[in-house]
Amino acid sequence: MSRLLKHAVEGDTVVVWRIDRLGRSLIDVLNTVKSLQQAGINVRSVSDGIDPSTKTGRMMLGMLATLAEYERELIVERVTAGIAVAQAAGIRFGRPVSDSKVIAEKLEIMRGARKAGKTAADAARLVGWSRATLYRHEQAATDITAVQSAASSVTA
Numbered sequence: 001m002s003r004l005l006k007h008a009v010e011g012d013t014v015v016v017w018r019i020d021r022l023g024r025s026l027i028d029v030l031n032t033v034k035s036l037q038q039a040g041i042n043v044r045s046v047s048d049g050i051d052p053s054t055k056t057g058r059m060m061l062g063m064l065a066t067l068a069e070y071e072r073e074l075i076v077e078r079v080t081a082g083i084a085v086a087q088a089a090g091i092r093f094g095r096p097v098s099d100s101k102v103i104a105e106k107l108e109i110m111r112g113a114r115k116a117g118k119t120a121a122d123a124a125r126l127v128g129w130s131r132a133t134l135y136r137h138e139q140a141a142t143d144i145t146a147v148q149s150a151a152s153s154v155t156a
Helices: 002-007 026-038 055-088 100-115 120-126 131-155
Strands: 013-016 042-045
Touching: 026 042, 026 055, 100 120, 100 131, 120 131
Parallel strands: 013 042
Antiparallel strands: none
C-alpha cells in the first residue's frame, strides 16, 4: 500500500478488488480515499462498483466500509472465542516446552564441536538448531548458572 501511494500521481486511477482493501478500519478506508482524491487520484472498486467521486459512490463507500469493519470485528471475536475454548480444553499455544536434559546434552555436544574448531552455525546444525537458538540456549544456561551461584553465596 505504501509503495502504491508513493507511485500514484495525479490523474492515475487506483483500482481495488474490494473497497475494504484500502484500510483496516472504516476510518483507514475513508482517510485513504480522501487523501487519494485530494492528490487528484481516482479510486475504483471492481467488485463493489464504487466510484467515490459521486454522491452515491461516497454513500456506498461509507456503508461498505462500515460493514467491512463489522465483519473484521466478528472474525476477531470468533478467533478469540475459539482460542479460549481451546485453552479451556487444555490445548497449549506457543513454543513447545523444552526438556532441560535434552538441551543440556545438546549444549555439551555443541561445546565439544566448538572446541574442535566448528563455527557456531556448524555446531548449531550438528544438534538441529539454528545459530540464534544456540545463542539463546547458551545465554539461558549462563543466566541459570549465575542465579545458582548468587543463591549459593547468599546461603553460605
